[in-house]
Amino acid sequence: MSLQDHPAYPQEQAHLQKTLSLIARETGLAREEERERREALEDTRRRSGEGAALMLHELQYRMTSQALHNLQLAAKAPYFTRVDFTQSGETAPTAYYIGKAGVLDSRTQTPWVIDWRAPLANLYYAGQLGQVSYRAPDGEIEGELSLKRLMTIQDGQLQTIFDTDVVAQDAYLQNVLGQSKDDRLKDIVSTIQREQNDIIRAPLRGPVVVQGAAGSGKTTIALHRIAYLLYVHRGELAPSQMLILAPSPLFLDYISAVLPELGVDQVRQWTFPQLCARLLGKDMPRLQTEDPLFTLLDPAAPQAQKQDLALAARLRGTLAFRDAVARYLEQVERSLPPKEGFTLEGQTVLSGEEVLRLYLQDLKPFPLKRRMEELKKPLRRRVSEMLGALIAAREERAAAMALLLRRTSPEDSPQRRAAMQRIYAQRDQAVHALREQIRVYPAAAAAALTPPRVMDAYIAFLSGPVPQGIDPQAWAALSRVALPALQAGRAAEEDLPALVLIRRYLYGLHEEMAIRHTVVDEAQDFSPFQFDLLRTLAGNSSFTLVGDLAQGIRAYRGTTAWREDLSAVFSDPAPAFLGLTTSYRSTVEIMRLAGTVCARRPYPGMVAAQPVLRHGEAPALFFVKPRALGGALAARIQRLLDEGYRTIAVIARDENECRPLHRALQKALGQPVQRLTPKDTHYAGGVMVVSAPLAKGLEFDAVLIPDVSAGRYPGSDLDARLLYVTMTRPLHRLYCYCTGELSPLLKAEDFEVEG
Ligand SMILES: Nc1ncnc2c1ncn2[C@@H]1O[C@H](COP(=O)(O)OP(=O)(O)OP(=O)(O)O)[C@@H](O)[C@H]1O
Numbered sequence: 126m127s128l129q130d131h132p133a134y135p136q137e138q139a140h141l142q143k144t145l146s147l148i149a150r151e152t153g154l155a156r157e158e159e160r161e162r163r164e165a166l167e168d169t170r171r172r173s174g175e176g177a178a179l180m181l182h183e184l185q186y187r188m189t190s191q192a193l194h195n196l197q198l199a200a201k202a203p204y205f206t207r208v209d210f211t212q213s214g215e216t217a218p219t220a221y222y223i224g225k226a227g228v229l230d231s232r233t234q235t236p237w238v239i240d241w242r243a244p245l246a247n248l249y250y251a252g253q254l255g256q257v258s259y260r261a262p263d264g265e266i267e268g269e270l271s272l273k274r275l276m277t278i279q280d281g282q283l284q285t286i287f288d289t290d291v292v293a294q295d296a297y298l299q300n301v302l303g304q305s306k307d308d309r310l311k312d313i314v315s316t317i318q319r320e321q322n323d324i325i326r327a328p329l330r331g332p333v334v335v336q337g338a339a340g341s342g343k344t345t346i347a348l349h350r351i352a353y354l355l356y357v358h359r360g361e362l363a364p365s366q367m368l369i370l371a372p373s374p375l376f377l378d379y380i381s382a383v384l385p386e387l388g389v390d391q392v393r394q395w396t397f398p399q400l401c402a403r404l405l406g407k408d409m410p411r412l413q414t415e416d417p418l419f420t421l422l423d424p425a426a427p428q429a430q431k432q433d434l435a436l437a438a439r440l441r442g443t444l445a446f447r448d449a450v451a452r453y454l455e456q457v458e459r460s461l462p463p464k465e466g467f468t469l470e471g472q473t474v475l476s477g478e479e480v481l482r483l484y485l486q487d488l489k490p491f492p493l494k495r496r497m498e499e500l501k502k503p504l505r506r507r508v509s510e511m512l513g514a515l516i517a518a519r520e521e522r523a524a525a526m527a528l529l530l531r532r533t534s535p536e537d538s539p540q541r542r543a544a545m546q547r548i549y550a551q552r553d554q555a556v557h558a559l560r561e562q563i564r565v566y567p568a569a570a571a572a573a574l575t576p577p578r579v580m581d582a583y584i585a586f587l588s589g590p591v592p593q594g595i596d597p598q599a600w601a602a603l604s605r606v607a608l609p610a611l612q613a614g615r616a617a618e619e620d621l622p623a624l625v626l627i628r629r630y631l632y633g634l635h636e637e638m639a640i641r642h643t644v645v646d647e648a649q650d651f652s653p654f655q656f657d658l659l660r661t662l663a664g665n666s667s668f669t670l671v672g673d674l675a676q677g678i679r680a681y682r683g684t685t686a687w688r689e690d691l692s693a694v695f696s697d698p699a700p701a702f703l704g705l706t707t708s709y710r711s712t713v714e715i716m717r718l719a720g721t722v723c724a725r726r727p728y729p730g731m732v733a734a735q736p737v738l739r740h741g742e743a744p745a746l747f748f749v750k751p752r753a754l755g756g757a758l759a760a761r762i763q764r765l766l767d768e769g770y771r772t773i774a775v776i777a778r779d780e781n782e783c784r785p786l787h788r789a790l791q792k793a794l795g796q797p798v799q800r801l802t803p804k805d806t807h808y809a810g811g812v813m814v815v816s817a818p819l820a821k822g823l824e825f826d827a828v829l830i831p832d833v834s835a836g837r838y839p840g841s842d843l844d845a846r847l848l849y850v851t852m853t854r855p856l857h858r859l860y861c862y863c864t865g866e867l868s869p870l871l872k873a874e875d876f877e878v879e880g
Contacts (some may be wrong), residue, residue, distance in 0.1 A: 129288040137207075137276065140222070141283050144203045147237055148196055148228060155193040161331030164185040170816055195226035195388045195525040200364070203228065204238050205315035208248050210257075211271035218271050225314050226388050238675075241314045242356040249273060250322040275315065299739050302709055302856070309382040309808075324669075324703055325350045329358060329642065331698035332668040332689050338734030339719070339853035340710025343671035344371075344380060344822060347644045350669055352387040352737070354642060366641040370659075371396060372650060377823045393638075397655065401621040406635025408579040408628050410616035416803070417617060418818055421681060421843060422779045424836065435789055437606035438682035440599040441619040442652020444693055449592035450623045454630045457582060458485070458493060467504060467570045469562075470515065474507045475500075484574070485571040492633040497574040504567035515818040516556050524553035543578050576631040583620070583627055584611050619682055622654045625662075634662075641667060647822060648672035650679040656694045666695050674728050676853075678818060679848045686729060708734040708853075710824055712741030715859045719852035722870050734853075744852075744859035746833070746876035751864045755789030758829055761814055761860055762794060770826035770858070772810045776851045778837050780816050786831055787814040817851045827858035838868035845870055 128134060166182040173179060204224035211218040220832050227240030238246050247259040248270055258267040275297055277284040287297055298316050317325065322345050327333045337343040369392060371377050384392055395403075402409040417434045420426045440446055462484045466477035475483075483503065488496040505612070526548045534541045577585065587608055591600045607620060616624065628634060640663040645651055649672035651868050660666060670691070677683060684690045691700050708716055716736035723731070749757045757777055765773050767858075775790060777783045787800045794812075803814040808823070815823075830851055839846040848870055852859060867873060 128283065128285060129222070133274070133286060133288075134283075136249060137274075137286055138283055141203070141278065141281075144222070144228070144237065145200065145281055147230060148200050148203060149232060151228065152193065152196045152200065154231060155189065155196055159186070159189045159193050162189045184189070191388065191390075196228065198386075198388060199224060199226050199228050199238065201280055201556065204278070205276060206249050207272065207276065208252075208270060208276040210245075210248055210268050210270050212266060212268040220272075221248075222244060225312070225386070240356060240505075241317075242353045245692040247326075250317050250318055280493075282380055295738070297853075298709075298737065302737065302739055307475070309810075310345060310380045312349070312383050312386045313342065314349070314387070317346075317349065318342075318707065320705060320707070321346050323347075324705070325353050327669075327701065327703075329354055329362075329667055332666050332670060332691065332695045332700040334691055334700045334702050335669070335671040335705060336687055336702070336732070337671060337673055337705035337706045338671055338732070339676060339849070340708040340716075340824070341673075341705035341734065342709055343673070343705065344646050345383065346705070347646055347669050347671050348380065348383040349387065351392060351644060352384065352389045355389055362641050364389055365393065366639055367392045367644070368638075368640045368642070368663075369394040369402065369644045369646065370651075371646045372822060373803065373819060374399075375801060375803075375808050375819065376646075378806060379808045384651065395642075398618055398621060401625055403636045403638075404625050404634045405579070405621075405628050408624065408632075408635070410580060410611075410620070410624065411614060413610060413615045413617050416818070417619075417681075418679060419779050419781070422847070423781070424839065433602040433606050435681040436599045436602040437651075438617075438619050440595065440603055441607075441623065442654045442682050444653050444657060445594045445760045447626065447654045447657060449595055450586060450626055451630075452592065453581075453586040453589070454627065457577065457631070461493065461574045461576065463573055469511065469566060472503060472511065474511070474566075478505075490624070492629065492631055493574070493576040494632045497571050497576070500574065501567035501571045502640075504570055508563045508566050512560070515563075519552055519555045519559065521546050523555075523707075533838075557847055578613065579624060579628045579631060580616075582631065583624055585676070586623075587611070593664055619652075619674060622652075622658045625658060638662075641665065642669070643667070644669045644671075646671055647676075648684065649674050649677045650683040651696050652684070653690050656691065660694060666698060668695070670700075675723050675731065675734075676821060676846060676850045677728065678821065680728075680842070680846065680852060704732065706735050708736050711736060711853060712739050712857060712858055714741055714743045715852065715855060718744045718875055719849055720860070721875055722845055722852060723849045725870050726840075726842050728842075741857050744861065744876060746863060746871075746873065748863050754831060754862060754864060755786070755793040757862060758786075758790055758831060759828055761791035761829060762790075765827050766812070772825040773827045773829070774820060774823075774825040774854065775812075775813045775814045775829045775831055776817050776820050776854060777814065777831055778817055778847060782814050782831070782837070783814050789812060817847045820854055821850050824854055824856060826856055827860070828852070828855040830859075830861045832865075833861045833863050833868050833871055834865035835868050836865050838870055844868070 162182070162185050166186045169179050169182045202225070204222040206223050207220055208223065209218040209220050222238050223241055223246050224238040225241060227236055227243065228238035229239045244259055244261045244701055248257055251259070252270050254270050254273065256267070257270045258265050273289045275287040275289055289297065301316055321342055324333065324335055327350070335343055335346070335527070347369070351369070355362055355364060355367070371380065371394065373396060377396070381394070398412060417438055420434055421431055462480045464477045466480050467474040480500070482499060484496055488499050489821070491499065527545060530541065530548065576582070587604060591597045607617065610617065611620065624636070643659055643663055645659070645668065648670035661669070672684070674685070674687070677685065687702060711719070713736045716734055720733050724733070747757060753836065762773055775786065777786055783800060787798065791798050799809070799811060799813040801813050801819055803819060828851065833848070838848055848868070861871070861876070
């Protein structure tokens with residue numbers, strides 16, 4: 126049915142016009158208010174500079190400019206749905222329009238458009254037509270939902286009207302999913318599904334852990350949850366108190382449009398090393414460029430080296446390792462204060478007992494460097510108390526010498542006067558030297574308490590004996606893997622949690638941050654030690670952790686079982702473990718093949734992903750000669766471009782495979798092709814060559830896997846995880862090429878074989 130043929134078209138068109146005029150009027154008012162707030166803020170800045178008044182004006186200004194921004198967004202697409210709801214006890218339905226941002230009619234103080242995060246919007250997300258209820262601040266509201274009308278509005282123009290029941294809603298979702306992909310992840314407010322809605326609206330307190338299939342919307346949901354939490358706890362939570370951790374700068378760029386689309390700015394978004402760089406300041410080491418994963422992926426790397434790498438990586442992520450580092454730090458702490466205390470000229474300034482009490486008890490909450498600074502205070506006080514007596518002693522000594530001189534040379538003479546002058550000059554010098562000694566004494570004495578440098582402490586720890594509770598074999602592997610690199614000034618990402626812990630204990634963190642909620646994407650790559658560190662830094666357990674064990678290509682260092690690994694870190698409150706099994710990204714045909722690969726190397730407790738019903742071309746397999754690979758890929762890419770697909774990725778197994786492939790492809794295609802590397806910070810879509818570890822989290826219209834031979838994917842767990850990640854990246858098309866014998870993870874009958 127065309128838009129104009131919909132019986133409600135005139136009514137909805139009129140409502141839209143009314144809404145747009147209202148938004149225009151509210152925008153004018155908001156602009157005026159923003160100007161006033163800005164002037165007030167500038168005025169406060171000029172006059173007082175800082176303090177509570179400034180903070181208040183900053184907050185007010187931020188809120189008004191946010192409101193203005195939301196109205197500007199609303200002017201393009203004020204709402205996406207209308208629901209008609211008759212509350213129990215009422216006779217006629219009320220129509221509610223729901224949009225990405227709420228719009229208030231300021232003259233009547235009534236909501237004109239309901240924000241998608243408001244309780245009432247649950248009617249749309251959770252409710253079928255018929256008897257429904259939603260939870261409002263003052264209790265459960267029941268009633269009848271008689272209409273759910275989806276509307277697409279672009280640049281203020283009504284494009285489609287769609288009255289939905291369950292079937293129609295599925296059709297609408299499929300239509301959205303079937304569209305071609307550009308270079309950014311998008312918001313999904315109009316199609317959030319019930320199981321996703323439950324996660325978005327989970328309470329702020331306590332960790333929420335989501336095991337979600339590839340393409341089930343984990344990243345998207347986590348971002349919507351941030352927007353939801355900021356809305357529900359507005360006035361209490363600021364965007365800058367939210368932290369998102371994601372696997373790479375490229376990925377952060379890829380997701381960067383979602384929050385601003387939802388009207389949210391200024392959320393901290395970093396990779397784990399970027400976070401650590403802020404915490405460690407100048408103690409942030411240079412990171413090894415060689416990712417251990419690449420060695421683990423390299424079929425030519427010696428088995429013993431791989432085993433060492435995996436053992437060393439896993440050990441550094443355990444809570445036992447954290448405990449060993451903590452015990453070592455306590456040992457450093459105990460070794461620093463001098464047992465004999467501090468003395469000056471044979472007199473006690475602070476006794477050994479006093480030093481221990483101050484250092485190990487009273488000052489315990491502070492990092493060691495701060496304790497050293499604090500200890501200077503009693504030292505300064507004591508020595509200045511001692512100063513008078515010490516000066517008096519020097520004066521007495523001078524007086525005694527003068528007396529002796531007078532007695533021994535009773536006659537005044539030039540010699541005696543000179544000798545007397547020397548005595549008093551020496552006295553003055555001694556007093557002066559004493560004053561100087563007293564001045565520098567506290568710093569000089571406390572210097573004995575200087576903590577070791579962060580990296581030195583870590584190296585000393587790793588060079589020590591096997592700590593209690595640590596597997597000696599893993600400890601030996603760690604010495605072999607990490608020590609030479611650290612001594613050469615290079616650390617691995619796996620060393621960072623320990624370094625942060627050490628810096629915190631010895632010096633305090635370079636940057637303290639108040640984090641009220643932390644989101645970790647690709648959480649399966651994080652180790653228990655990393656989670657524990659994040660919890661300790663935030664000082665709370667408000668976390669959203671989303672990940673997929675089937676994509677655990679860093680299982681050698683990360684999480685392998687959500688419940689076991691996370692229950693040891695978060696206990697009060699215990700984590701809520703939730704699941705997302707429906708996959709929205711890829712077609713049924715692609716997900717079926719990816720699922721087959723995954724099942725050939727299942728992980729414990731594996732749950733198969735369920736694709737949303739969207740069909741497409743079956744994935745294809747081509748056997749080609751290595752020499753012909755570049756040409757075959759280029760021809761396929763050209764066809765895909767001609768078909769109108771915009772993001773096409775050739776996903777290789779690792780960086781080593783990417784290099785020659787990229788050259789061959791450019792040559793065959795006769796035009797430049799992007800090569801994404803771990804250093805890239807900008808994601809631009811288009812045609813690209815990328816490694817599977819880097820492509821994790823991203824999605825493309827079409828994916829070409831350059832070589833699914835047994836040589837590339839011999840069939841280990843890691844191979845299966847990697848191939849699964851690769852196969853679950855495309856929305857529409859998947860093409861596999863094989864230059865030799867097929868990987869045992871695949872069988873020819875999984876495909877409709879061509880060529
Ligand atoms: N409810 C939904 N409505 C429309 N699109 C959706 C919905 N949920 C997810 N999607 C789409 O599915 C795709 C996958 O989402 P996303 O990248 O967030 O999934 P993921 O679980 O993080 O994936 P992966 O783990 O494979 O990286 C995106 O294109 C997203 O827009």
